[in-house]
Amino acid sequence: MALKPDDQQHRDNLVTAAQVLRDTDRVDLAESVDYVLSPQGVAFVGRIRVDRLDSDDDRNPNLPVSMPTSRKDQVKRLAKAAGESPTRVVEDYFRRFLDGEWMPEKEPRATRGAGETRAILNVTPDKDLHADVAARCRELKVSQQRTGLFVSTVAAHALYAHYGIGPYGSESSGTE
Known part of the structure; x- marks a missing residue:
């Protein structure tokens, strides 16, 4: 997948910066x-970004989950009927997703x-789980x-899967 021109420029600049650092004996920084720039680094940047967004606050951040109105209504109705949050x-x-089970x-x-x-539909999952996902x-x-x-x-589909709606069940009944 090709990068957008601006993203490619930033990537090229980082590659050049790493080489300049090597040339000046700053291998640790390089x-x-x-x-x-590695896949592990992408995850790292995501973790520090989420940490930055919520660094001074112990509360879990709000996660707005967009879904068709009928599915939101089904989720709310089925969660209330089951006494679930x-x-x-x-x-x-989220845990199942991270464990490769779902x-x-x-x-x-x-x-x-x-x-x-x-x-x-607003949910407030644990901020560490949110960052890991x-x-x-x-x-x-x-x-x-x-x-x-x-x-x-992932959050929307978690709710769909749990309550058997959308691609996980009959759209009309919402109870499969």
Whole structure:
């Protein structure tokens, strides 16, 4: 997958910076730059980004999860009936995702403007789980094992899978 021109320029600059650092006997710094360019470095950058966003706050950050309005209504109804917290469901599936026990289904995208009206369901998963899932999504993208996967996508599909809706069940009943 080709990088956008601006991203390619930044990458090229980092490669050049690593070489300049090697040429000036700062191999330790060059290795850090090389690390940032590696798949493990991508995960690292994601972790420090999430840490920066929430560094002075012990609360878990809000995760807005976009989904069709009918699915949001089903999730809320089924969670209430089961006495469950959507956040706890998301956290459970985040752990499964990180352990390699579960992967969200690929779902075809609706043509822009042709899909159902969307709504936001807010959950507040543990910030460390959130950061780990974000890093794993980036790793999957970088390795080209799975593209188009974001923390909010994983969260939405966790809820769909748990309650048997959307690609995990009958869209009409929401109870399979």
